[in-house]
Amino acid sequence: MIEAYGLTKRYGAKTAVYNLSFQVRPGAVTGFLGPNGSGKSTTMRMILGLDEPTSGQVTVGGYNFRNLPNAPRQVGALLDAKAVHSGRNARNHLLSLAQLSGIPARRVDEVLGVVGLQEVGSKRSKGFSLGMGQRLGIAAALLGDPQVLLFDEPVNGLDPEGILWVRNLMKRLASEGRTVFVSSHLMSEMAQTADHLIVIGRGQMMADTSVDNFIAQNSVGFARVRTPDGEPEQREKLGAALAAAGGQVQPEEDGALRVTGVPLPQISDLAHGADVRLWELSPHQASLEEAYMRMTQGAVDYRSTADQRTGLQTPAGPPAGYGAPGGAPPYGAPGGAGYPPQQPQPQGQPQPQQYAPPQGWQAPPAQAAAPTTTAAPTPEDHR
Numbered sequence: 001m002i003e004a005y006g007l008t009k010r011y012g013a014k015t016a017v018y019n020l021s022f023q024v025r026p027g028a029v030t031g032f033l034g035p036n037g038s039g040k041s042t043t044m045r046m047i048l049g050l051d052e053p054t055s056g057q058v059t060v061g062g063y064n065f066r067n068l069p070n071a072p073r074q075v076g077a078l079l080d081a082k083a084v085h086s087g088r089n090a091r092n093h094l095l096s097l098a099q100l101s102g103i104p105a106r107r108v109d110e111v112l113g114v115v116g117l118q119e120v121g122s123k124r125s126k127g128f129s130l131g132m133g134q135r136l137g138i139a140a141a142l143l144g145d146p147q148v149l150l151f152d153e154p155v156n157g158l159d160p161e162g163i164l165w166v167r168n169l170m171k172r173l174a175s176e177g178r179t180v181f182v183s184s185h186l187m188s189e190m191a192q193t194a195d196h197l198i199v200i201g202r203g204q205m206m207a208d209t210s211v212d213n214f215i216a217q218n219s220v221g222f223a224r225v226r227t228p229d230g231e232p233e234q235r236e237k238l239g240a241a242l243a244a245a246g247g248q249v250q251p252e253e254d255g256a257l258r259v260t261g262v263p264l265p266q267i268s269d270l271a272h273g274a275d276v277r278l279w280e281l282s283p284h285q286a287s288l289e290e291a292y293m294r295m296t297q298g299a300v301d302y303r304s305t306a307d308q309r310t311g312l313q314t315p316a317g318p319p320a321g322y323g324a325p326g327g328a329p330p331y332g333a334p335g336g337a338g339y340p341p342q343q344p345q346p347q348g349q350p351q352p353q354q355y356a357p358p359q360g361w362q363a364p365p366a367q368a369a370a371p372t373t374t375a376a377p378t379p380e381d382h383r
């Protein structure tokens, strides 16, 4: 079990991780998700004692990593697959790690077999592909047959067969009762691998929930409606009618409208009542990837200026609602329902779980420099 309480890490003025509290339990794969720069690697480094928290604490099996007895046999980690002495062959690389940790040499061939590198054990890792490097890193993590495993982006550079292999390996390790903590950017991948999810944005907790719960909370159904191309007044009329009926209306890139809160038959009736012709009216299910992107979009640090979502960032402050100031509609609906709406929050967004802090633990002081999950990035954030 990994337990973090109020974990905070600052690098000078930069707050990389702020007040994270969570538990990673044995017997399950826990996915650790967040956009680039959200603090996943920093958190993992603190778990492994490679970085000292500025405040808060994290323990593995009840111990601070540096005090953990026989750590290499308790915890295995893949942080950076490139961190290999490239002049050594794969077997010798693993052998030197085993000798440093008092692990028997026969274990080297076992783990080479587990990761499928038995045929290339005598090859220098210098010539390894990205995928082979990842496999070698995973072999190193498994060397001590540890109960707790951390993998930072293990599927980076793997082909589809390799991705499937990692997915099955993670599940098998968890089914053996181990604690498996895996970071990724990819919600779709984690949805297939993990049992539990911890989502962070700008170093702060955004969700701590089971995958099933995340799916139930975020698989929002919506309708796509298209009015005739080249007749924007039809689209505007329908958008206003839908907003007046309490619907949430979001323009799509191809000119269609994405509607939630109004059932399909009523959309048809409203269009008929407003004398609007429809070219499309179809039911859809938002993907988990979309739900994840909505949840984290305000916490994305790096975004192309050509990205459509650049202009959709939710401003700092309370969650934006439809018709909120700033989302001033060109044609507002009565009752304050604006159209087009501001970016919606995921419905029933799961709240982080609360964990009791250990005795003597002091909460980190709230501070202006603490990252917010909704604020647009500032230049200071990129230091």
Ligand SMILES: Nc1ncnc2c1ncn2[C@@H]1O[C@H](COP(=O)(O)OP(=O)(O)OP(=O)(O)O)[C@@H](O)[C@H]1O
Residues within 6 Å of the ligand: 011, 014, 015, 016, 034, 035, 036, 037, 038, 039, 040, 041, 042, 043, 185, 381, 382, 383
């Ligand atoms: N040693 C360091 N000194 C200064 N800033 C750092 C240091 N390490 C990390 N940071 C900053 O802390 C933030 C979190 O970085 P971190 O690498 O933990 O994020 P991440 O979620 O793992 O990102 P990615 O998905 O891109 O690997 C980033 O803004 C990063 O620039």
